[in-house]
Amino acid sequence: MxxxxxxxxxxxxxxxxxxxxxxxxxxxxxxxxxxxxxxxxxxxxxxxxxxxxxxxxxxxxxxxxxxxxxxxxxxxxxxxxxxxxxxxxxxxxxxxxxxxxxxxxxxxxxxxxxxxxxxxxxxxxxxxxxxxxxxxxxxxxxxxxxxxxxxxxxxxxxxxxxxxxxxxxxxxxxxxxxxxxxxxxxxxxxDSMAPDPLFSSRVVRRGSDATLLAYGPTVKTAMKAAEAAATEGRSLEVIDLRTLSPLDMGPVFDSVRRTGRAIITHEAHVNLGVGAEVAARVQEECFYSLESPVLRVCGFDIPYPASRIEEDFLPDLDRVLDAVDRSLEF
Amino acid sequence: MPDFGPDLAEVFGPAAADGGPDLVQLLTPEGERVHHPEFDRDFSAEELRGFYRDMVLTRRIDTEATALQRHGELGIWAQLLGQEAAQIGAGRALRPQDYVFPTYREHGVAWCRGVDPLHLLGLFRGVDHGSWDPKDHNFGLYTIVIGAQALHATGYAMGIQRDGAVGTGDHDRDAAVIAHFGDGASSQGDVNEAFIFAASYNAPVVFFCQNNQWAISEPIERQSRIPLFQRALGFGFPGVRVDGNDVLATYAVTQAALQRAREGSGPTLVEAYTYRMGAHTTTDDPTRYRLSDDVERWKLKDPIARVKVYLTRNGLADDDFFASIQAEADDLGHRLREGCKALPDPKPLSMFNHVYAEETDELRQQREGYAAYLETFEGAR
CATH class of the missing domain: 3.40.50.970 (Thiamin diphosphate (ThDP)-binding fold, Pyr/PP domains)
Incomplete structure (x- = not known):
């Protein structure tokens, strides 16, 4: 077409x-x-x-x-x-x-x-x-x-x-x-291009120093973080998980085996969130590749706050980059 | 085919423009005082002037808040334009010991309960989720999930029963609860379950439904094929439809229903028949789904204008009175504009407060971690 x-x-x-x-x-x-x-x-x-x-x-x-x-x-x-x-x-x-x-x-x-x-x-x-x-x-x-x-x-x-x-x-x-x-x-x-299968995750930016995992609204945050990190000479891979159940971990494992570091970010509360499951699976499958613990940059474990301080609740560029620093400096 | 009787929707028409034959009215849209065999009562000039003042000031709160939203000072505002009589009538019928469970649109009832409108603005500005102490006003926090508060009201009323504060004959002790909700909420399971519980336990609760004809874009016909007040009968308690743009009738009917509850005779459904003159909220655009003809027709039934006509025609208020109310409204408007802009933004770390009565170590660590993180920025917040 x-x-x-x-x-x-x-x-x-x-x-x-x-x-x-x-x-x-x-x-x-x-x-x-x-x-x-x-x-x-x-x-x-x-x-x-x-x-x-x-x-x-x-x-x-x-x-x-x-x-x-x-x-x-x-x-x-x-x-x-x-x-x-x-x-x-x-x-x-x-x-x-x-x-x-x-x-x-x-x-x-x-x-x-x-x-x-x-x-x-x-x-x-x-x-x-x-x-x-x-x-x-x-x-x-x-x-x-x-x-x-x-x-x-x-x-x-x-x-x-x-x-x-x-x-x-x-x-x-x-x-x-x-x-x-x-x-x-x-x-x-x-729309002449064939789409990826529904239940698949996708690498949306290639990188070699650490892997950022995101879905929904935080994909944009992760991409911005990767762009900002690139200006400091850090190469971040970004994966859009797209599917949360089932998880499509193949691309995640491939990536983490190369980078040795993973950071997941979502707006949902950190406690028992998708990040917890992803971190568990990464340590099960990539244990010997990991250079640092899998980190989570997520919503805090509080009810969603009043909107005038919601940006403090939501994971943002700085919080993601802070986690990248901690991962790389581990 | 067996005969199931007449189609009730055809007989009554859920949205009959005039509210139908069962509408209780004491003051017509033209300002003419009419009488009702069951709910009639006398009103003093002072009471009438009080209703007028309440409605004018409530409308001013609404107008100012709408303007503040347009100027970016509020995130959103739920307008009550056109529903002043329903809310003031219901609010003024309360005794101090009665308890109110509001929706997020009950600004007029909040006014009657002495809640500073700045508290309402704070919620819609996004500085908090509700900053008044419900116990100070016997006025609960605004509930945004549609209809949930109907069950809370019923449970609260069950508590009043257990406290022996029903049917004692003590004017200052016997208490009732009023649950506010709208026509849309009447479809929710929670509201219907509240009806069941209230009937089952004969709870001292008044279900006060402001039927403003619209649930965002959906007309009342989508929620009910019979007049809402008639549903009560199926649950086992009485229902009344009152002209919700008539503050006198709304007051009289609500007072009677509350008294019935306080005496231990159980729940009542009051359907205040009114119209949402504005949008659902400031983010809504009603021109997409309804005709301006309807709005124009309801303008003729304005709740404030009819009281003003009645007061004037009967010599119960003079120009000085109306001018003084106008001045009071202007002062209120000024105070709200300035007060809203001066509302302090919450401190970031305050978002960790009040999650639990007994805070967990985990949460404390999250707060401390975020505090340490914030301090890494220059000019830390």
Missing amino acids: SSTRTQRITLAKGLNMGLRKAMEDDPKVLIMGEDVGKLGGVFRITDGLQKDFGEDRVIDSPLAESGIVGTAVGLALRGYRPVVEIQFDGFVYPAYDQIVAQVAKMHYRSQGRSPMPMVIRIPFGGGIGAVEHHSESPEAQFAHTPGLKVVACSNPVDGYWMIQQAIASDDPVIFLEPKRQYHADKADLD
Whole structure:
């Protein structure tokens, strides 16, 4: 295909285009959630979809998250592929019971007879100056639940592809979208290019001195850190994990065996977060390659703070570089 | 096909423009005093002027906060424009020992409970998650997760029962709880479970639903196919629909419901029928999903204008009174503008405070680690 198919898009646009494509490709794909119809969602991710696909396929739901996910279970049992939008991360908990006790277990309970090809989209992460419950990172709670798959996109092109792949998956996928990035940066999408598989991590910057691991909103932080470190002659490799359950550790192990050092950064609380699992696996598989302990640069173990100090809570360039220093000086 | 009876949605219409035949009203939009067989009562001139003052000042808080958000001084603001009567009527019906569980839009009730509006601004500015002491005002912290507080209210009411503060006949002891929520929240499991618990235990709680017709972009029809107040019957307690733009009726109905609760007769659902004149919050754009015709029609039902007409027409307030309220509103506006900008940003290390009653060593180490890290910067914070 020619480059005329290349478009410059935001993450919000990529997700919107991906949802549209999935709905065009498969009439069983439905979108459900609060305000997803006429309004196009509070972040406009479903903008224009109800107008083009109708109210039967883009469903404005009553204001009840357990209801949304619970009825999506029924729709999935009936053969539909519901794509559910939870308006904000902190509002997923009324649906938590349906997600962990029903969505996650249905395939297992039914001995594979009742798959749950459902996507639960959750805008996650902070940095938008919001009030309580609008800036959280609940991924570990879902990654800890067998039966769910959990992915996080970090950029517009991945947004476009990963949402389609998640919808095509016959397993339920918790699909995390870094809300701070929705309208932030643009990237070129060439939809003639084949995407990476959904459940794969990816090296996004080559380096040799240490490996930075990130996903969702912290990929940008890690990339900036690598750029800053390069000006001081330090070569950092950056890996976008993309999938949190299952983890795709192959590229991580390859990298750490070369660099001998790993630092993972996520906005979610450090205690029992994804970083803990990654660190455990790295020391299991790369023990003799490690030159220093695996370090974590994460949200502190406090409830998400008031927004005027949220930048102190969130991992930033300086905190990542500080960890790089500690790793290299170990 | 068996006959299941009439379609209730057809009979009543959940969003009947005039609120339908069951709407309790004591003051019409035109400022005419009407009477109601069950909820009528007399109001003194002083009470009426008080309602007017409360509503004007509440609207001013809302207007100032909206402007402060536009100027970047607040992260977001949840507007109450149009809902002043519902909130002041409900707020003034309370006795000191009653307890309020608000949503994040109850600025008028907060006013009635003596919460300094600067506390509200602090939350929306992002300096804290709620800085007033609920016990000082018997007014809980704003709850942002939709409907969660309905269960808290019910539990609190169960506590009042266990304290023997219901049905004693002691005016100053018997207490009730009021749970605020909106039409959108009526769909949440928590709200429906609160109805079940309150009915089951006959808890002294008033469920006060401000039906402002919109849950962000979704009209009331998405949440309910019958008038919300009628749901109460299915749970086993009475429901009343009151004109939420009529402060007199809202006061009278809420007072009756609270008294019923205090006497030990159990819960009531009050549906205050009103309209969200502004956006859901300052980040919302209602032009994307609703017609301005609706808004224009509801402008004619303004809660403040009708009281002003009534006061003026009956010689209960003069120009000096209205001028004094205006001056008071201007002073309040000035104080909020200056006070908001002067709210200090929290210190970074304060984010580690209050996570636990008994702090853990782990958390202490995180705080100390971050403090040491901050000190590595020049001009450490």
